[in-house]
Amino acid sequence: MVKVSFNAALAQKDVKKDFETLIPAENRDTEAALVVRQRSRAWCWCVCLGIALFLSGVVVAGAYLYRYYVVEQDNEVFICGVNYHENDYMITEEEEMMEEQSFRQRLLQERIQVLVPDQVEIIHVPVPDFEDGDPADIVHDFQRRLTAYLDLSLDKCYVIPLNTSVVMPPTDLLDLLINVKAGTYLPQSYLVHEEMVVTERLENIENLGAFIYTLCRGKDTYKLQRRDRILGMQKREALTCHKIRHFENTFVVETLICEP
Structure with missing residues (x-):
């Protein structure tokens, strides 16, 4: 009697491959595009937030410089x-150039x-x-x-x-x-x-x-x-x-x- 056994890891791998083969190619491309789009949107939000923080810093720094360099100069x-x-x-x-002046x-x-x-x-x-x-x-x-x-x-x-x-x-x-x-x-x-x-x-x-x-x-x-x-x-x-x-x-x- 011959006993046949299967490797569990190999079996899971084959099942996974079989499952992937069941997904149409169009669906796989759509999911990949969705992941890329979400990453792009998150990166765009990060860039916008960074620009907003930079501009607010410029405004605050400009107000500081105006207060302490322009206004203070006016109030010198x-x-x-x-x-x-x-x-x-x-x-x-x-008369001012005369050596002897009678004016004090x-x-x-x-x-x-x-x-x-x-x-x-x-x-x-x-x-x-x-x-x-x-x-x-x-x-x-x-x-x-x-x-x-x-x-x-x-x-x-x-x-x-x-x-x-x-x-x-x-x-x-x-x-x-x-x-x-x-x-x-x-x-x-x-x-x-x-x-x-x-x-x-x-x-x-x-x-x-x-x-x-x-x-x-x-x-x-x-x-x-x-x-x-x-x-x-x-x-x-x-x-x-x-x-x-x-x-x-x-x-x-x-x-x-x-x-x-």
Whole structure:
């Protein structure tokens, strides 16, 4: 009697081959194409996701660079000094070149910050070298059309309509400061006077704008008016006055603030 046996692995392989032979060739091609299509679609989604992440990174990086390189440059703080003559008229170039001058020169230093997007100029005047001037913080708000002086010696705040004939607009002032810093332009050294008088105390300063409110918050705040516009007021009247010398133009301004 002859015993016949089969190899199990060989039998399974033959069965698998027989099963594959039962599948039509068209169906096998369709299944292969479906697998390739699914892989292509997944790869496409990965590429799109990668591009989206890359673009979002570019946008964030661009915003970061704009914030810290462009905006901060606009908000640059300038520390400036200007020599000027005590006499309140312009000195010619020939007179400045003379060895013996009868005019006394003084140096005025201040720190200026120009906020072009907000249309605001912030000026800090330190304690001057001369005796008859007060240190001060000044805000020129071109949107509100107001100027505020904080006399640091008196700890009082004074508000008056902005004088655009004396104060340069922020863009022009920034250009001037950049040129002065580069040494391509030097301010003219003469002095302009303006005289103010306190007219009333301001109880509500919240409507004066955020910058002036920040400057004058918690301080006694008063409204000013130019003295030449007050009817019936004579210059010989006895007033208590304080000087603040500053510059936000091509000349130095002496602001005299007087209280009855």
